[in-house]
Amino acid sequence: MSYPKKTTIGLFDSGVGGLTVLRALIDRIPDVNYLYFGDTARLPYGSKSAETVAHYAVGAIRYLEEQGADLLVIACNTATALAFKEIEAATKFQVIGVVEPGAQAATAASTTRNVVVIGTEATVGSHAYRVALETRGVSAREKACPLLVPLVEEGWVDHPVTEQVAQIYLSDVFGDQSDNADVLLLGCTHYPLLRPLLRRIVPEHIEIVDSAESTAETVAAVVGKAGTRLSQEVGARPLEPHLKFFATDSAEKFIRMGSRFLGLPVKDVTHVGLKE
Amino acid sequence: MSYPKKTTIGLFDSGVGGLTVLRALIDRIPDVNYLYFGDTARLPYGSKSAETVAHYAVGAIRYLEEQGADLLVIACNTATALAFKEIEAATKFQVIGVVEPGAQAATAASTTRNVVVIGTEATVGSHAYRVALETRGVSAREKACPLLVPLVEEGWVDHPVTEQVAQIYLSDVFGDQSDNADVLLLGCTHYPLLRPLLRRIVPEHIEIVDSAESTAETVAAVVGKAGTRLSQEVGARPLEPHLKFFATDSAEKFIRMGSRFLGLPVKDVTHVGLKE
Numbered sequence: 001m002s003y004p005k006k007t008t009i010g011l012f013d014s015g016v017g018g019l020t021v022l023r024a025l026i027d028r029i030p031d032v033n034y035l036y037f038g039d040t041a042r043l044p045y046g047s048k049s050a051e052t053v054a055h056y057a058v059g060a061i062r063y064l065e066e067q068g069a070d071l072l073v074i075a076c077n078t079a080t081a082l083a084f085k086e087i088e089a090a091t092k093f094q095v096i097g098v099v100e101p102g103a104q105a106a107t108a109a110s111t112t113r114n115v116v117v118i119g120t121e122a123t124v125g126s127h128a129y130r131v132a133l134e135t136r137g138v139s140a141r142e143k144a145c146p147l148l149v150p151l152v153e154e155g156w157v158d159h160p161v162t163e164q165v166a167q168i169y170l171s172d173v174f175g176d177q178s179d180n181a182d183v184l185l186l187g188c189t190h191y192p193l194l195r196p197l198l199r200r201i202v203p204e205h206i207e208i209v210d211s212a213e214s215t216a217e218t219v220a221a222v223v224g225k226a227g228t229r230l231s232q233e234v235g236a237r238p239l240e241p242h243l244k245f246f247a248t249d250s251a252e253k254f255i256r257m258g259s260r261f262l263g264l265p266v267k268d269v270t271h272v273g274l275k276e
Numbered sequence: 277m278s279y280p281k282k283t284t285i286g287l288f289d290s291g292v293g294g295l296t297v298l299r300a301l302i303d304r305i306p307d308v309n310y311l312y313f314g315d316t317a318r319l320p321y322g323s324k325s326a327e328t329v330a331h332y333a334v335g336a337i338r339y340l341e342e343q344g345a346d347l348l349v350i351a352c353n354t355a356t357a358l359a360f361k362e363i364e365a366a367t368k369f370q371v372i373g374v375v376e377p378g379a380q381a382a383t384a385a386s387t388t389r390n391v392v393v394i395g396t397e398a399t400v401g402s403h404a405y406r407v408a409l410e411t412r413g414v415s416a417r418e419k420a421c422p423l424l425v426p427l428v429e430e431g432w433v434d435h436p437v438t439e440q441v442a443q444i445y446l447s448d449v450f451g452d453q454s455d456n457a458d459v460l461l462l463g464c465t466h467y468p469l470l471r472p473l474l475r476r477i478v479p480e481h482i483e484i485v486d487s488a489e490s491t492a493e494t495v496a497a498v499v500g501k502a503g504t505r506l507s508q509e510v511g512a513r514p515l516e517p518h519l520k521f522f523a524t525d526s527a528e529k530f531i532r533m534g535s536r537f538l539g540l541p542v543k544d545v546t547h548v549g550l551k552e
Contacts, residue, residue, distance in 0.1 A: 041328045042318045047429070049526035052317045055550065150426040153323070161444070164437055250325035274331065 007223055008033040010069025012060045015043040016254065017149075017189030018075025019261035021098065024216035025073075026241045026264075029223055033242040035069050038258070041248035041274055044149055045078040046120025046188070053122065054083035058090045063246070063272065065091060073219055074098065077187050077211065078120050081128035094222065101218040102185055102211025103132035109207045110138060112180040116173045116206075117142045119187030120149065129187050141181065145169045145188075152190045153257070158197055166194065167201050174203055186210040193261070245269040283499055284309040286345025288336045291319040292530065293425075293465030294351025295537035297374065300492035301349070302517045302540070305499055309518040311345050314534070317524035317550055320425055321354040322396025322464070329398065330359035334366045339522065339548065341367060349495055350374065353463050353487065354396050357404035370498065377494040378461055378487025379408035385483045386414060388456040392449045392482075393418045395463030396425065405463050417457065421445045421464075428466045429533070434473055442470065443477050450479055462486040469537070521545040 009029075011022055015038050022036055037060045039045075045053045057079045061072055072095045074080045074087060080097030088095050106115045117129040117140050124144040133140040148169075151162045174181070184206050186192060192210045199208060243266075247254035251269040258266035285305075287298055291314050298312055313336045315321075321329050333355045337348055348371045350356045350363060356373030364371050382391045393405040393416050400420040409416040424445075427438045450457070460482050462468060468486045475484060519542075523530035527545040534542035 041324060048317060049529065052525050052550075146430055147423075147426055150423055154422055161437060161440055164440070168437070249328050253325065274328075 006033060007071055008035060008068045009071050009073060009219065009223075010035045010037065010061070010064030010067070011073045011075045012037045012039075012057065012064060012079065013074075013076040013189060014038070014045040014056075014078065015040050016257045016261045019258055019266075020189050020192045020210075020212040021073065021075035021215050022243075023262050023264070024212045025219055026243075028216050028220040030241050032223065033068075033244070035064055035067050035244050035246070036075075037064050037246045037272075038254060039248050040250075040254060044120070045076065045082075046122050046149060047146065048078075048122060050082040050122075050126070053079055054086040057083045057087050061087055061091055061095075065093070067244075067246070069093070071219070071223065072096070073215065075189060075212075075215070077102075077189060078122045081119075081123040081126040084128075096215065096219055096222065098189070098211040098215045099128050099132050099187075101214035102187060102209070103129060103136060103138075104218075105211070105214035106133065106183050106185040106209045107136040107138050109209050110183045112182045113138045114179050114181040115140050115183045115185055116181045117185045117187045118145050118148075118169065118173075118191065120144065121146050123187050129185065139179065141173055141179070142187075143169055143173045148194060149188065149190045152193050155260075157193045162194065163197055163201060166198060170198075170201060174206070182206060184208050243268060246272045248272050248274055282309060283347055284311060284344045285347050285349060285495065285499075286311045286313065286337070286340030286343070287349045287351045288313045288315075288333065288340060288355065289352040289465060290314070290321040290332075290354065291316050292533045292537045295534055295542075296465050296468045296486075296488040297349065297351035297491050298519075299538050299540070300488045301495055302519075304492050304496040306517050308499065309344075309520070311340055311343050311520050311522070312351075313340050313522045313548075314530060315524050316526075316530060320396070321352065321358075322398050322422065322425060324354075324398060326358040326398075326402070329355055330362040333359045333363050337363055337367055337371075341369065343520075343522070345369070347495070347499065348372070349491065351465060351488075351491070353378075353465060354398045357395075357399040357402040360404075372491065372495055372498065374465070374487040374491045375404045375408050375463075377490035378463060378485070379405060379412060379414075380494075381485045381487070381490035382409065382459050382461040383412040383414050385485050386459045388458045389414045390455050390457040391416050391459045391461055392457045393461045393463045394421050394424075394445065394449075394467065396420060397422050399463050405461065415455065417449055417455070418463075419445055419449045424470060425464065425466045428469050431536075433469045438470065439473055439477060442474060446474075446477060450482070458482060460484050519544060522548045524548050524550055
């Protein structure tokens with residue numbers, strides 16, 4: 001597949017969590033167009049069934065295509081884990097999810113070939129990460145942490161309650177050191193905001209890997225391969241990413257929450273009405 | 277309005293929380309038909325905008341009508357607070373929400389005419405309870421408690437973390453005793469499951485009132501007024517409520533979560549597909 005000079009990358013997530021992936025992308029490829037679709041009227045996906053998530057995800061991908069996206073990034077672990085095949089089947093463009101890059105990065109980081117994966121109930125229930133890791137000869141233990149997303153959304157990213165909840169979840173998986181896991185893979189796009197807190201409570205020898213970073217690297221490689229990274233323009237003028245956002249719930253709320261996740265001001269947000 | 281001999285009460289909620297209202301109804305009116313619609317594919321409503329919630333609620337109400345409901349109960353505080361007028365305008369049948377009965381019960385319980393209301397972000401942001409209480413000459417302080425719903429859904433209804441979170445939220449409103457509040461109104465259908473925990477941390481002189489109970493009383497009065505309470509049949513044979521459930525996400529999950537909220541086995545669940 002060849003990309004036009006100015007690729008338009010369409011990112012999709014249930015809400016604002018995928019903005020951590022967008023941020024990692026902007027840092028690597030500042031000079032393409034980005035469209036970001038947050039299905040905030042129907043979030044969270046993490047507690048929903050595969051059928052429902054696939055249905056929402058395919059609709060969002062079609063919308064991004066209509067808006068001009070020619071490379072699609074599923075910046076949502078639950079949607080990638082539950083609906084990647086359905087999404088791929090629904091589009092002619094290349095689709096990159098977060099699971100394969102995350103599994104790749106965890107594999108590279110693990111010496112003991114033992115990884116712990118945390119994510120939503122749906123992501124963990126799908127065992128998508130375990131399968132992706134086992135394919136690479138790495139064993140995985142998975143742990144659902146349903147309360148971490150609401151705690152991040154409440155803004156309690158460095159709160160004693162969040163620390164206590166994370167400790168309860170992680171003592172289950174790190175209490176028994178018999179299998180020598182040396183990597184913790186953050187299998188949810190909300191979790192990078194908890195990285196400093198998790199670093200404090202996870203044993204020192206455990207490396208923390210997040211799929212936002214590794215997904216951005218994969219996308220950069222794909223775009224770069226087609227010769228469209230306009231890095232020759234660097235130096236001529238500061239590169240300004242072209243960002244456009246779509247949200248199914250209120251635009252105002254997306255702006256408020258989104259800026260925290262993106263670490264940049266979120267401005268151009270269009271509300272997308274749902275027919276049903 | 278006159279009700280047929282066998283009224284069909286249609287209850288609507290974003291998920292399983294409204295089953296606490298259904299339970300209170302069954303205890304009072306066991307011998308009518310109940311249809312319960314849980315919009316589990318799009319829950320929670322508590323963090324969403326009024327426009328989105330109204331759109332979902334009207335769709336659900338129309339579905340219940342098609343299934344034969346002739347009296348509608350909005351067993352969801354957020355939907356009542358944000359979309360009651362839109363729902364009323366969309367149906368020819370009588371609609372009963374949870375806010376007015378809740379405000380009525382809190383008014384009756386308060387000697388000092390000062391009430392504290394807790395609920396989701398959307399319910400509190402709408403000030404629907406404050407308005408309903410002020411109309412009755414009662415002052416209200418409202419406090420959003422966004423983490424309580426996920427904690428209940430995680431099953432942590434009697435967990436030290438939940439107690440700590442509730443204490444953080446409630447210390448804001450009960451720390452300052454200057455206004456002499458003597459009632460805590462539970463403005464969310466998930467909260468009755470936290471009643472024992474809340475009882476432990478709320479000052480002793482504060483009465484806890486929940487809108488599930490008071491809504492059921494209102495509905496019983498409405499149905500009774502039309503002469504359709506078949507209480508004359510009591511004693512002839514044990515009354516069996518006719519319960520039928522509809523869920524937009526997986527039926528299996530609804531059965532699992534629902535039984536906890538209803539306190540009865542949830543059996544006859546139909547999955548309702550969403551067109552979008």
